[in-house]
Amino acid sequence: MTSFSRRNLLKSLALGSAAVLFSPHTLLSATRPQKTQLGVALVGLGHYSTDLLAPALQQTKHCYLAGIVTGTPAKAEAWKQKYNIPDKNIYNYDNFDQIANNPDIDVVYVVLPPSMHREYVVRAANAGKHAWCEKPMAMTAQECKTMIDACNKNKKSLAIGYRMQHEPNTQEFQRLVKEKLLGNVQQVTCGAGYRDRRTDHWKQKKEMGGGALYDMGVYSIQGARLGTNMEPIAVVSAETSTTRPEIYKDGLDETTTAILEFPGGVMANIKTSFGESINYLNISCQKGDIKLDPFQSYGGIKGSSPLGEIHHTYEVPWQQANQMDNDALSIMQNKPMLVPGEEGMRDIRIVEAIYKSARTRQRVKL
Numbered sequence: 001m002t003s004f005s006r007r008n009l010l011k012s013l014a015l016g017s018a019a020v021l022f023s024p025h026t027l028l029s030a031t032r033p034q035k036t037q038l039g040v041a042l043v044g045l046g047h048y049s050t051d052l053l054a055p056a057l058q059q060t061k062h063c064y065l066a067g068i069v070t071g072t073p074a075k076a077e078a079w080k081q082k083y084n085i086p087d088k089n090i091y092n093y094d095n096f097d098q099i100a101n102n103p104d105i106d107v108v109y110v111v112l113p114p115s116m117h118r119e120y121v122v123r124a125a126n127a128g129k130h131a132w133c134e135k136p137m138a139m140t141a142q143e144c145k146t147m148i149d150a151c152n153k154n155k156k157s158l159a160i161g162y163r164m165q166h167e168p169n170t171q172e173f174q175r176l177v178k179e180k181l182l183g184n185v186q187q188v189t190c191g192a193g194y195r196d197r198r199t200d201h202w203k204q205k206k207e208m209g210g211g212a213l214y215d216m217g218v219y220s221i222q223g224a225r226l227g228t229n230m231e232p233i234a235v236v237s238a239e240t241s242t243t244r245p246e247i248y249k250d251g252l253d254e255t256t257t258a259i260l261e262f263p264g265g266v267m268a269n270i271k272t273s274f275g276e277s278i279n280y281l282n283i284s285c286q287k288g289d290i291k292l293d294p295f296q297s298y299g300g301i302k303g304s305s306p307l308g309e310i311h312h313t314y315e316v317p318w319q320q321a322n323q324m325d326n327d328a329l330s331i332m333q334n335k336p337m338l339v340p341g342e343e344g345m346r347d348i349r350i351v352e353a354i355y356k357s358a359r360t361r362q363r364v365k366l
Helices: 003-015 024-031 047-056 073-083 096-101 114-126 141-153 168-178 217-228 318-332 341-360
Strands: 038-043 063-069 107-110 130-133 158-160 185-193 234-241 255-262 266-273 278-285 288-292 303-305 308-310
Touching: 038 047, 038 318, 047 318, 063 073, 063 096, 063 318, 096 114, 107 114, 107 318, 114 130, 114 141, 130 141, 130 318, 141 158, 141 341, 158 341, 168 217, 168 278, 168 288, 168 303, 168 308, 185 217, 217 255, 217 266, 217 278, 217 341, 234 341, 255 341, 266 278
Parallel strands: 038 063, 038 107, 107 130, 130 158, 185 266
Antiparallel strands: 185 278, 234 255, 255 266, 278 288, 288 303, 303 308
């Protein structure tokens, strides 16, 4: 027997009979079975994580709450007890990068103020983790590009938390528009906002990504884009204002209105506010109007058109569970994300253009 044959025989005996019958690739698959659920670590344990994402992760089929990242020891202990999270899966902002060594965590979901999104998505990608990021994606389009590039470089997926694009009522009005079942869209009006009574939250701090346009305004922009099934070519005009300058300081917008121009002369009038409760989407088409009110709540979405009622029912936090399950499946099946980073960047480009139009009082091309 040659030395080469002897080495192969010894290797086969060491690996077991499977090495003789199967390829090395089959052996790898046998020893490392594909996950049926992805472990998710929530970064930032504020209201959205506490009241919606964590409960939703108790309902998901394809992902689960595996870890947390918080700068507050008391929160870490409370979450540990409530969700039985092992100590090794609890991180703070200083030791966050050690998450790279934790096979329990596949996805990092960034639920922080917008000013911190870029940093933690990039760090997550560099740690070899997929990234999900809450809206708005970032402070600038350049930050969005940095996030996209980091995920591409590390061959990791990036999804933005636009729950409504996963939602059946939203998908139904999009279908009506895309298939032109009521003819061409002629005009869109959309409003998203609520009366925020807080006075010292990050949403009232410009440097952290506060202001109505970054937060609720993204829904209005989405309503206009999805409602026309087109991308805007310009911001015709825009205005920012506040009735509470002691809270919304240094030009921070409590309310923003804008007119977006789409191809073919189609216009969208959008409004967003932290001063009043508004939640509507009206899409005027050649053969009638599609109306949703509310159009972006956590539940109770309801609409109508000449073709009938639009009303799929579910309980809170179904939207969040559905979104995360869809994104987890996309990762496991190696399919494109429904809402990738490029989608978040489109909206931030529009946000920047609206602010520029409001500042200069001029039309801004996109």
